[in-house]
Amino acid sequence: MADHLHKQIRAAIKAATTGLATTGANVFANRVQSLGDANLPGLRIYDDSEDAEPLTIHQPHAQQRTYDVLIECCAKDFGDPDAVTDQASKEVETVMSAGITVQSKHLDVVYRGMGRDRDLSDKPIAVKRLRFTVSFTAMSNAPDVLI
Amino acid sequence: MTDFAAHTARMVRRVGQAVTVTPSSGPARTITAVWTAAPAESLGINGFAPQVRAVWSDVSDLVVGNPVSVGGATYQISSIAERDRVSSDVVIGLESV
Numbered sequence: 001m002a003d004h005l006h007k008q009i010r011a012a013i014k015a016a017t018t019g020l021a022t023t024g025a026n027v028f029a030n031r032v033q034s035l036g037d038a039n040l041p042g043l044r045i046y047d048d049s050e051d052a053e054p055l056t057i058h059q060p061h062a063q064q065r066t067y068d069v070l071i072e073c074c075a076k077d078f079g080d081p082d083a084v085t086d087q088a089s090k091e092v093e094t095v096m097s098a099g100i101t102v103q104s105k106h107l108d109v110v111y112r113g114m115g116r117d118r119d120l121s122d123k124p125i126a127v128k129r130l131r132f133t134v135s136f137t138a139m140s141n142a143p144d145v146l147i
Numbered sequence: 148m149t150d151f152a153a154h155t156a157r158m159v160r161r162v163g164q165a166v167t168v169t170p171s172s173g174p175a176r177t178i179t180a181v182w183t184a185a186p187a188e189s190l191g192i193n194g195f196a197p198q199v200r201a202v203w204s205d206v207s208d209l210v211v212g213n214p215v216s217v218g219g220a221t222y223q224i225s226s227i228a229e230r231d232r233v234s235s236d237v238v239i240g241l242e243s244v
Binding site: 034035036037040044072074076078117119120121122123124125127 | 184187188189190191192193194195196197223225240241242243244
């Protein structure tokens with residue numbers, strides 16, 4: 001059995017966002033440890049929530065799923081960390097607009113908005129949180145396979 | 148109260164280290180202040196909280212943005228806390244430049 005589609009989608013997003021000009025290889029999926037200076041500027045990829053609707057009457061259902069993913073652009077910069085996260089955000093939004101490929105199928109990744117947090121550490125830090133939605137269909141008894 | 152303030156100043160100068168400050172209105176000078184850099188994590192990002200505790204009369208002319216050098220590193224004042232009216236020392240927050 002393959003990995004859950006959630007993991008496959010996060011992996012596809014991580015692959016698509018790795019190597020961007022601002023954040024380079026500093027891309028982390030579902031990371032719980034704090035980021036250090038060597039990891040910045042960087043991206044954190046999390047899943048947030050999912051809604052599912054049955055498309056068929058009898059079980060197992062075909063399901064239409066709407067999967068919410070967060071990509072956090074993180075920076076610590078004496079000058080203007082917001083500017084760094086804005087540049088990272090620009091690169092992420094651009095690459096996500098092309099969608100991702102999972103199990104040889106194209107999935108759209110739709111931008112839904114952003115939020116931002118700031119704080120002062122040894123340098124000012126900023127986190128710009130981008131919200132995306134990925135819609136896909138799967139059977140209720142096979143959440144690892146796109147249909 | 149004056150005695151307590153005097154003792155506090157002696158403690159700061161006894162356990163402190165050389166810190167170079169540069170006020171907006173004059174040349175750089177070296178004072179003795181207690182330097183700390185406790186680990187500080189925020190928003191899931193590691194960092195530290197550089198600060199100095201100094202005798203108020205040594206730093207009363209400093210303002211946010213003035214440079215401070217300690218241990219070979221240069222910082223900029225990010226905040227100046229309200230001074231303790233009894234002990235008469237003050238905590239100055241710093242940020243790396």
